[in-house]
Every structure is written in C-alpha cells, then in structure tokens.
Amino acid sequence: MAMSERYTPPNELFTSRLKLRPSATSDAEAIFNAYATDPHVTRYLSWRPHAVLEDTLGFLAMCDRERAAGSDFAYVIEDRENGAVLGMIEVRVQEHAVEFAYVLRRDRWGQGIMTEALSALADHALSHPAIWRVYALCDTENPASAGVMMKVGMVYEGIRRRHAIYPNLSPEPRDGLVYAKVR
Numbered sequence: 001m002a003m004s005e006r007y008t009p010p011n012e013l014f015t016s017r018l019k020l021r022p023s024a025t026s027d028a029e030a031i032f033n034a035y036a037t038d039p040h041v042t043r044y045l046s047w048r049p050h051a052v053l054e055d056t057l058g059f060l061a062m063c064d065r066e067r068a069a070g071s072d073f074a075y076v077i078e079d080r081e082n083g084a085v086l087g088m089i090e091v092r093v094q095e096h097a098v099e100f101a102y103v104l105r106r107d108r109w110g111q112g113i114m115t116e117a118l119s120a121l122a123d124h125a126l127s128h129p130a131i132w133r134v135y136a137l138c139d140t141e142n143p144a145s146a147g148v149m150m151k152v153g154m155v156y157e158g159i160r161r162r163h164a165i166y167p168n169l170s171p172e173p174r175d176g177l178v179y180a181k182v183r
Contacts, residue, residue, distance in 0.1 A: 007098065007128040009073045009091045015120045018113065020075040023063045023088060027076050030085040032056040035105040043168050044142045045103060063090075077104070077117050089117050091125070097133040098125040102148075109144070112151075119152040126183050135180035139166060146177055154179035 013020040035041040036050040036059075050056050063074035073091040078084065087104035100121065104114045122134045137160060138145035150156075156179055163176030 005130060007093055007125060007131050008070075009075075009093065009098075009121065010124060013075075013120050013124060014080065015116050017080055018086070018117055018120075019078040019080050020089065020117060020120065021078065022067060023060055023074040023076045025057060025060045025064070027085060028053060028056045028060055031060070031076075031088070034085050035087065035103060038106055039168065041103060041106050044139045044145065044166055045168070046164055046166060048167050075117075075121075077113065086113055087117075089114070089121060091121060096130060097135065098122075098131055100134065100136040102136075102145075114148050115151045118148060122152055122154075122181060126181065131183075133180055133182045135178060137163060137176035137178050139164075139169070140175045140177055141169075142177075146179065149179035152181065154181045 011022065032050055032053050036056050039049050042049045047059070050059075063072070066072035067074065071093070073093070075089050075091070077086045077089060079086055086108050087102065089100060089102040092099040092101070100118060102114055102118060118136075125131045125134050135154065136149050138149070140159065156177065158178055160176045160178050162173035165171065165173050
C-alpha cells in the first residue's frame with residue numbers, strides 16, 4: 001500500500017456485539033424512533049431533535065451525498081444479535097487524520113457500545129499508513145463522551161474555543177474538548 005494512498009473506511013466492520021454498516025434511507029424510521037426525537041440524546045449534538053420523519057430522511061440523504069463524495073462516512077451501529085439500530089458514528093477522513101462524531105440511543109448508554117464501535121474504527125484507521133491521528137471532540141459539559149474517548153486510548157489535548165453550535169444548549173458557539181490518539 002503506497003504511503004500516499006488515501007484512507008477509505010471499511011464498508012462494514014464487525015465487533016463482538018456490533019455491526020457497523022453504511023447508513024441508508026431505509027434506516028429512517030428506526031433512527032427516528034430510537035433516538036433522533038430524544039432531547040436527552042440530542043442535547044450535545046449540532047442538530048435539534050427531529051420533529052417529523054422527513055427530518056431524519058433529510059439527514060440520511062445528506063449522509064448518502066457525503067459518502068458518495070468521499071468526505072464523510074456515516075455508519076449505523078447495529079446490535080449483531082437482533083439487528084436493532086443503536087446509534088451512528090461518522091468518520092470524517094482528512095489527509096493524515098480521521099475525526100469521529102457519534103450518537104447512541106439512551107437505553108444503551110453505559111453499556112460500552114460506543115466505546116466498542118469507536119475503538120474498532122479508530123484501530124482500523126490507525127492501521128492505515130496514511131493515518132497518523134484519530135480524534136474527536138465533545139462539549140465541555142459532556143463528561144460521558146469524554147469518557148468514551150479516554151476508554152479507547154485517546155488523550156486529552158485541550159480546548160477548542162468556540163468550536164461548535166449546539167442549538168439545544170445555546171445559539172452561540174461553545175467550547176469543545178479535544179481528545180486524540182496518534183501512532
């Protein structure tokens with residue numbers, strides 16, 4: 001594999017409990033019902049809870065466009081045992097780094113689901129010769145997300161000031177904690 005070859009995330013990835021696969025418009029109803037309408041889940045996200053199924057369909061159409069463009073790769077996180085949609089994780093490929101963003105349905109919080117999914121994708125990315133860094137950010141008031149990043153071996157790097165607008169918290173940009181793992 002040439003050093004200059006751009007990293008492309010896998011089409012699917014399996015862990016002991018999970019299947020990570022590309023999102024599809026057919027996931028809309030499951031995502032809408034599982035977490036997209038939940039204000040607790042969307043609290044620290046860059047979008048408001050979905051009011052109607054069309055909101056979720058629009059989001060998934062955007063995911064399809066980004067995957068086709070090769071910029072962002074959204075994965076549905078499925079329970080391998082029963083096929084239930086548990087959440088999503090997005091892989092944003094840069095030249096020598098990969099950024100992650102994620103969401104998990106509330107009834108599966110605290111079970112190591114996101115740690116398992118993030119760890120698998122981070123390890124896959126870091127195994128590619130062009131990727132030297134994987135990272136993620138979370139709001140300064142979201143210790144659960146920071147905990148996930150630390151559990152996969154990411155190290156706290158600092159605060160990115162005025163990083164993102166989380167409309168469920170404030171109309172102004174908020175600071176984000178940066179965690180990264182390098183090789």
